[in-house]
Amino acid sequence: EALDDSDWLVVLLSPHAAASEWVNREVAHWLEHSDRSRVLPVLLDGAFGWAGEDVEGDVPEAMCGVFTAEPRWVDLRFAGDAEQLQLADPRFADAVADLASAMRGVPKDELAGEEVRQHRRTVTTAWAAVVALVALAVAAGGFGVSSARSAEEAREQAARADANAQRADA
Numbered sequence: 001e002a003l004d005d006s007d008w009l010v011v012l013l014s015p016h017a018a019a020s021e022w023v024n025r026e027v028a029h030w031l032e033h034s035d036r037s038r039v040l041p042v043l044l045d046g047a048f049g050w051a052g053e054d055v056e057g058d059v060p061e062a063m064c065g066v067f068t069a070e071p072r073w074v075d076l077r078f079a080g081d082a083e084q085l086q087l088a089d090p091r092f093a094d095a096v097a098d099l100a101s102a103m104r105g106v107p108k109d110e111l112a113g114e115e116v117r118q119h120r121r122t123v124t125t126a127w128a129a130v131v132a133l134v135a136l137a138v139a140a141g142g143f144g145v146s147s148a149r150s151a152e153e154a155r156e157q158a159a160r161a162d163a164n165a166q167r168a169d170a
Helices: 015-019 022-031 090-104 110-170
Strands: 009-015 040-041
Touching: 009 015, 009 022, 015 022, 022 040, 040 090, 090 110
Parallel strands: 009 040
Antiparallel strands: none
16 A cells, blocks of 8 residues: 555665565566656665666566666665765765655756755744844843843932931931
């Protein structure tokens, strides 16, 4: 059901995945019920032979010979540890952009442009919040100083009133 409800099938390719009965079954189900142009291979280990050439068991059998032209695919073989699987790594960010551009039907450079626009908007919003907080802090400080002056003036006036009242009583 999850496969049938999906718009895309991302297949993680490795010798281990190629040997998996379940990976083969899911790929076969997708190819039988969905559009083969919506399969996005991601190579984790081994080699990707999209035209069905012998790749020493690195591609699920159900995927062999499926593509008539080279599909859009992503090579993540460079990622040897978790640090390389973070968007801070430019190669990983580029690979994610490849996948996202295919899924969204948008050129990769437009995706990167949108990311830059969103980042700028976030930075602008953060700076606006900082400026607003500083303005509020300055205003609160000003009101505090004004309040302290008013309190001191009220004490002075009360002292004068007491002095005048004592003189009037005398």
